[in-house]
Amino acid sequence: MTEPARILVVGGGYVGMYTALRLQRQLRAELRAGSAEIVVVTPEPYMTYQPFLPEAAAGSISPRHVVVPLRRILDRCRIVIGEVLSVDHAKRTATLSTLATAEEGTGPVALAYDELVIAPGSVSRTLPVPGLAEHGIGFKTVEEAIGLRNHVIEQMDIASSTRDPAIRDAALTFVFVGGGYAGVEALAELEDMARYTARYHHNVRPEDLRWVLVEASDRILPEVGEAMGTYAIRELRGRNIDVRLETRLETCEDRIAVLSDGTRLPTRTVVWTAGVKPAPVLAATDLPLNERGRLRCTATLAVEGVEHAWAAGDAAAVPDVTAKAPGGECAPNAQHAVRQAKVLAENITASLRGQPLKEYAHAYVGSVASLGLHKGVAHVYGRKLKGYPAWFMHRAYHLSRVPTFNRKARVLAEWTLSGLFKREIVSLGSLEHPRAEFELAAAPPPDHGDKPSS
Structure with missing residues (x-):
């Protein structure tokens, strides 16, 4: 029996979620026939819509409505809650840790793939400021x-x-x-x-x-x-x-x-x-990076110089074909990420079906x-x-x-x-330490020494 073509999506953010969503729609026949498989590896089981974070902090939006559950929206994909530690694209293998490997104590596992989508997003860029x-x-x-x-x-x-x-x-x-x-x-x-x-x-x-x-x-x-x-x-x-x-x-x-x-x-x-910087996993791959640590990509969102590897969003340095000056790159923001995901899914589908690819072009509005x-x-x-x-x-x-x-x-x-109605002004700081009260109740009573005899 022929193994299905496995598309590995690293990351469940803007690019990861939207790419997987469009792939499961465009490859519906292949997924149903078992000739293709989409695996999404993400640290969290949800996608956070980051532009709504300030309003969530202010209490205008409930926190649970700022996130989108991946298992519900990507119902034809295999969701793995874990973290990709490294990628050996020459061998088409990713090394990852999951919640299960942490519990079992077996260490990281290797996952083979045929097509790779790198979309881990970014992390906060800090400076060596004391304190x-x-x-x-x-x-x-x-x-x-x-x-x-x-x-x-x-x-x-x-x-x-x-x-x-x-x-x-x-x-x-x-x-x-x-x-x-x-x-x-x-x-x-x-x-x-x-x-x-x-x-x-x-x-x-x-x-x-x-x-x-x-x-x-x-x-x-x-x-x-x-x-x-x-x-x-x-x-x-x-x-x-x-x-x-x-x-x-x-x-x-x-x-x-x-x-x-x-x-x-x-x-x-x-x-x-x-500011932000590319996710650390990019440095643990054998894929080409630019001076800022982002993946070098072509206008078709393929990783430059290699086959079967794709990237978009914060992780990718994508040429801006609409720029007047040569050498420009698309800004790593949500506006480009969502639109790049659409083209990325279409190009992966076209690649699997032997069809021509198209370039990503979007003038910043x-x-x-x-x-x-x-x-x-x-x-x-x-x-x-x-x-x-x-x-x-x-x-x-x-x-x-x-x-x-x-x-x-x-x-x-x-x-x-x-x-x-009026604003919510409640602080639920105890949510950050939900077991604190129970631990206090379950703790042994303090030892006050020997009681004096009557």
Whole structure:
């Protein structure tokens, strides 16, 4: 019996999920006949729609509606919850660890494949800043977003109950490093949420909270253009948010953020959103990488110089055939990733069927960014929008892009309800340590020594 052609998809993010989704539709006959198999290896059983993380952190969207369950949407694929550790493409073999191998203690296993799709996404790009590893908070996963929300509300509770002015000031100072989408949108949404929450604390006023945005370059939100970036700075500063341009975080040891301009900020919150880098697994392959650690690809999304290997999204350096200047590459963002996944699936199908491949070509249409409730900036098709119209466009665009009708309906319903009722201001910090109370109850009683005799 002939073995089915196995397509291995590494990663369940934008590219991984959308590519597998389109492949299972286009290869329906082959999958039914058993001549093809799609295997998706991903660390989590869901895809996170990252543009909604700021709203999830602010409580506008439930965390479970920011993620899409892969087993439901990829019902004709084999989902393996695990991590690809290395790839030997010359032997068409990937080495991976799974939840089962961890339990069995058998070590990594080898998985053979015929076609390889590398789409592991990216990880936070950190710098050797003293204290960052100990005190920094990321903002790339739904767990980090909800953890940050709980943390901010907890700091307000600390400030409300302490009598120590130093502890209070540190608790109410929030430092965000990085002026891209993640940093600006997270800060803006959380500042909105915290300002609303302050009305329920008898001794914490909105003006007591100090929000600081630290950006190393001379502008924020470069994707929306210089004019809209300048407007965003003006909007944030109008809300008493301290925007520091051409400034770097030097250290955050001992819960004191020291900036390159000499400012010292006692703080219990340092959020790091200063860029991303390719996933480490790329360096553990025998595939060609560029100077930034991304896979060298052709315009057909095939890995350059090798056969049966494909890539897109954050992991791939894809030539931008629509660029006026030669040598340009597609930006590693969601707008390109979703569209690349469509072409990638079509080209893999064409390759299996011996048909010609097509090049990926998409002119960048612009960007939208939220600056909190009813506020935003946009630069789309050459038109510049700000305020409520930009915020509405931001929501409409991402609602159209979030996968499945189920998620669209749930997100729209939550937005509608949040407009009719008050914000949720509950912190569920105990979710981060769900067994803490039971462990305390199950612990043996403290030994107080021998009781005195009566």
